[in-house]
Amino acid sequence: MKIATGLVQEVLEIVKKRNPNEPEFLQAVTEVLVSIEPAVQRHKKYRDGKILERIVEPERMIHFRVPWIDDKGQIHVNRGYRVQMNSALGPYKGGLRFHPTVNGSILKFLAFEQVFKNSLTTLPMGGGKGGADFDPKGKSDNEVMRFCQSFMTELFRHVGSDTDIPAGDIGVGGREIGYLFGQYKRLANEFTGVLTGKSLNWGGSLIRPQATGYGAVYFAEEMLKTRGESLEGKVCTVSGSGNAAQYTVQKLNRVGAKVVTMSDSSGFIHDKNGITEEKLGFIMHLKNVRRRRIKEYAERSGVTYVEGQRPWDVKCDCAFPCATQNEITKDDAGKLLDNGCYLVSEAANMPSVPAAVDLFLEKKILYGPGKAANAGGVAVSGLEMAQNSMRLPWPREEVDQRLRHIMTTIHKNAWNTAAEYGQPGNLVIGANIAGFVKVADAMLDQGVV
Ligand code: NDP
Ligand code: 2IT
Numbered sequence: 001m002k003i004a005t006g007l008v009q010e011v012l013e014i015v016k017k018r019n020p021n022e023p024e025f026l027q028a029v030t031e032v033l034v035s036i037e038p039a040v041q042r043h044k045k046y047r048d049g050k051i052l053e054r055i056v057e058p059e060r061m062i063h064f065r066v067p068w069i070d071d072k073g074q075i076h077v078n079r080g081y082r083v084q085m086n087s088a089l090g091p092y093k094g095g096l097r098f099h100p101t102v103n104g105s106i107l108k109f110l111a112f113e114q115v116f117k118n119s120l121t122t123l124p125m126g127g128g129k130g131g132a133d134f135d136p137k138g139k140s141d142n143e144v145m146r147f148c149q150s151f152m153t154e155l156f157r158h159v160g161s162d163t164d165i166p167a168g169d170i171g172v173g174g175r176e177i178g179y180l181f182g183q184y185k186r187l188a189n190e191f192t193g194v195l196t197g198k199s200l201n202w203g204g205s206l207i208r209p210q211a212t213g214y215g216a217v218y219f220a221e222e223m224l225k226t227r228g229e230s231l232e233g234k235v236c237t238v239s240g241s242g243n244a245a246q247y248t249v250q251k252l253n254r255v256g257a258k259v260v261t262m263s264d265s266s267g268f269i270h271d272k273n274g275i276t277e278e279k280l281g282f283i284m285h286l287k288n289v290r291r292r293r294i295k296e297y298a299e300r301s302g303v304t305y306v307e308g309q310r311p312w313d314v315k316c317d318c319a320f321p322c323a324t325q326n327e328i329t330k331d332d333a334g335k336l337l338d339n340g341c342y343l344v345s346e347a348a349n350m351p352s353v354p355a356a357v358d359l360f361l362e363k364k365i366l367y368g369p370g371k372a373a374n375a376g377g378v379a380v381s382g383l384e385m386a387q388n389s390m391r392l393p394w395p396r397e398e399v400d401q402r403l404r405h406i407m408t409t410i411h412k413n414a415w416n417t418a419a420e421y422g423q424p425g426n427l428v429i430g431a432n433i434a435g436f437v438k439v440a441d442a443m444l445d446q447g448v449v
Helices: 006-017 021-041 045-050 052-055 104-120 143-158 174-188 208-225 241-255 276-287 295-301 331-339 354-362 373-388 394-420 427-443
Strands: 062-069 075-085 092-098 127-132 166-168 235-238 258-264 267-270 304-307 318-320 344-346 366-367
Touching: 006 052, 021 052, 021 295, 021 354, 021 427, 045 052, 045 075, 045 427, 052 427, 062 104, 062 143, 075 092, 075 104, 075 143, 075 166, 092 174, 092 373, 104 127, 104 258, 104 373, 104 394, 104 427, 127 143, 127 166, 143 174, 166 373, 208 241, 208 318, 208 344, 208 366, 208 373, 208 394, 235 241, 241 258, 241 276, 241 318, 267 295, 267 394, 276 295, 295 304, 331 354, 354 366, 366 427, 373 394, 394 427
Parallel strands: 092 127, 092 166, 235 258, 235 318, 318 344, 344 366
Antiparallel strands: 062 075, 075 127, 258 267, 267 304
């Protein structure tokens, strides 16, 4: 990564001092600030308006106690959060993560990324993120419901369809959104689009479940087009086996690629013959209904299962990280490159450590950073909000076409911005500057707030 200088270095020092022991937040802020430095140097108005100093500070951050009772009658206490990062472009928008590792640093990094990602979508959404250090694994549906009800009992006073609209992320899928929505409706006495990712028959949008994965594949197609190529016949590795991973694999199959790996936090499966749509059906049932481990796929079909490892040393043309932050280390990036991988499209948020990103950029492979490549999820959330406001659902084809158009636009915008700043092909710089400029200009328009 380029070394920070001048103003950026000063702001990073403040961020470090104000947010001790928050490595993920610092990582995300450093990456963005270093790459937008040329825009800040070019435009005095951003320096005079103290945009960098303001943009790194959440507008509001809430954390709260979430007490709940398990099936045996035992009381548990978790910590819930909502980070309302920036509302220059619209109401706060971003997912909720339920995972035992959740803390302020992780949610602030995610909320920070969300601000620029949402700006790139072209839709009117600010950025936020929330969640809890609750682990849904091994909990009954009733326990998850009681947890969600307790969580929303506090959160409901801070959110609303024109204020802050949460959605899913790791550990929060259709089931959790349902329980959260039910409790919001009961407390607020209103049926509004306060959450996205809702079920189809009560306000959800077609294609929202698919959107993150489909979007990451559409983004990969746009990157390949710049070299006159397509995904047909490409061997792809995918990590994760949740929402983002499942629909990445589904779309990759449909465009003629071959997916050879998927994973969960216990290990990865390697199916040389390809995880076809039929085999994916088994994984979807395994993960979404039975909620078991990916290992069972290997046991059933006799393919390789590698315990405790990630899939990055498996030979591939294209890699789609779909699990979590920092899942591609510098070593992993080296292995990917040595094995001939020349495209990485990030469905997960910040899955590559900074040194891995540096390697991808240095080798000039096609690299789509998360805030661009995975923006399809929140983009269709934005389309769900539009449909809720109109009280009219759009057909599948319309939402899918809009999603495809948004991903193409994000790629074009990042590509053109990179060229404008003398870094052709560098989508990190392109996405960060393009996302930043819109937010910064809106902040200037709205005064010192
Ligand atoms: P899910 O909970 O549906 O799936 C998460 C997957 O990642 C699971 O396979 C899980 O394994 C694995 N995983 C989670 N944490 C870890 C970890 N610490 N180490 C290894 N594996 C892990 O979440 P999503 O698919 O929704 O989210 C995946 C990624 O995509 C996240 O980075 C999220 O922020 C990002 N994203 C999601 C969007 C959405 O709309 N859902 C939109 C944009 C980005 P296990 O089951 O063992 O925990
Ligand atoms: O990281 C993300 O963009 C998401 N988890 C989706 C957020 C949303 O509001 O749909």
